[in-house]
Amino acid sequence: MFTNNTGTIDRILRVAVGAALLIWFFYDQGTGAWHYAKLIGLVPLLTGLLGTCPTYSILGISTR
Numbered sequence: 001m002f003t004n005n006t007g008t009i010d011r012i013l014r015v016a017v018g019a020a021l022l023i024w025f026f027y028d029q030g031t032g033a034w035h036y037a038k039l040i041g042l043v044p045l046l047t048g049l050l051g052t053c054p055t056y057s058i059l060g061i062s063t064r
Helices: 008-028 033-050 054-059
Strands: none
Touching: 008 033
16 A cells, blocks of 8 residues: 555654653643643554655655
8 A cells, every 4th residue: 555665773763752652641641732742652653563654755755
C-alpha cells in the first residue's frame, strides 16, 4: 500500500519516542491540553511500526 521510506535507525527512534510519550500520558494522569498533547506519540509510533512516513512521501525524502 505505502512504500517503505524509513530506515532502521529512524524507525527505532520513532518507536522509542512514540512509546515514551504514550507511557508518559498514561503514567502522569494530568489534566489540560498539555496532557493530551502527549497523544501525538501515536504518530511516530505508528509510522515507525509501519515503516512509512506520509510527510517523507510528500517531500520525496527517504532514510531507507
